[in-house]
Amino acid sequence: MSEKAVRNIVNLSGGKDSTALAIYLRDRVPDLEYVFCDTDKELPETYEYLNRLEAYLGQPVVRLKARGMGFDHFLAMRRGFLPSARNRWCTEQLKLRPFEAFVGTDVVCSYIGIRADEQRIGYISHRPNIKALFPFKKEGIGREDVLRILDRSGLGMPAYYRWRSRSGCYFCFFQQKIEWLGLLENHPDLFQKAKAYENMAPKGFASFTWSDGESLDQLAEPGRIAEIRAQFAAREATERERRHDVRLVDLFEDIVADESMERACLICDL
Ligand code: SF4
Known part of the structure; x- marks a missing residue:
């Protein structure tokens, strides 16, 4: 029986780093897939940026929704208890699980856009069949390089960067x-x-x-x-x-x- 091929997936957030990673990897990794976990509460600028990225890549960015549901469905299931930094059910339900469901039991390389100049560690899947890879870290790619990649592609930065530092839901409790x-x-x-x-x-x-x-x-x-x-x-x-x-x-x-x-x-x- 032939072994199933490893799937290569970039999980996009609508932010500049994962977008730059998608562009960077396009001609370096074969059969790359692009996904975006849609909470239903993203900024319009994010959707617009993803559309532009799709046009650049010449390939769809698969939009994933938790069991076809958005934020309000899970909020109702929690009797109106909103997520917070201490009780962050939103990331789990709307970002992590849809990705894991999409992947199933397939063996996957999940490419993450953390840059070489960042110290962040992640809220990433720990399923044994999902291997997280950090090409920017490995290849010493920092913020200036990311900006150059975005500039050269013609995509530039997402429009919300004028007033917001990160992608995510419009009501994200992490925003300042x-x-x-x-x-x-x-x-x-x-x-x-x-x-x-x-x-x-x-x-x-x-x-x-x-x-x-x-x-x-x-x-x-x-x-x-x-x-x-x-x-x-x-x-x-x-x-x-x-x-x-x-x-x-x-x-x-x-x-x-x-x-x-x-x-x-x-x-x-x-
Ligand atoms: S962007 Fe904020 S509110 Fe939205 S899923 Fe992520 S942590 Fe939760």
Whole structure:
């Protein structure tokens, strides 16, 4: 009986690193497959970026959904208990399991876009038939190289990078306060939807907030907006003084990612 071939899969997040990895590997690994685990709550910019990537690759990015369901289905199953950094059922149900179901018992090389200049370890599948590979780490590819790969492909960065440092759900609890303001400014409708989730806490339980220590209602008050912006501008100024030649886009990502790096989710944020 002939042995089944190993499948090679890039699990895309809609972020710059996994996208650069897909481009980098396209002509290096034969029969590469591309997948994206769709929570149903991604940013419009992410869907648009994936469409552009598909056109570049000349191959579909397979969209996976947990048993055909999205975030709201699993939220209802949990009687309205929203995910948080301490209870992160969303990554498990919406990112990890759909990938494992797609793969089944096949032997798979799963290519992960962690760069050589990152220290992150991941929230990745530990199934024995799924082997995680880190080509950027192995080949010493860092952020500048990733930006070059994206530039040369013509894809550039995802549009949300102007105001948000990572891919993932629009209401992701890992995002920083300045990113919540970015959501409010760029997608007021999604901000309102995120706010509505906060008011869904089951009866008898303390109210839920996506962002540490305050509701989105409080965060969107004019005085609070000014305060968050001023705090961010002060950090920017300090960083700019420290690193004279830093580009604006890097500065934003560095400051925001710096604050959330340890807590962020590998599958959602590459
Ligand atoms: S992006 Fe955030 S909210 Fe969405 S699945 Fe990942 S950790 Fe959960």
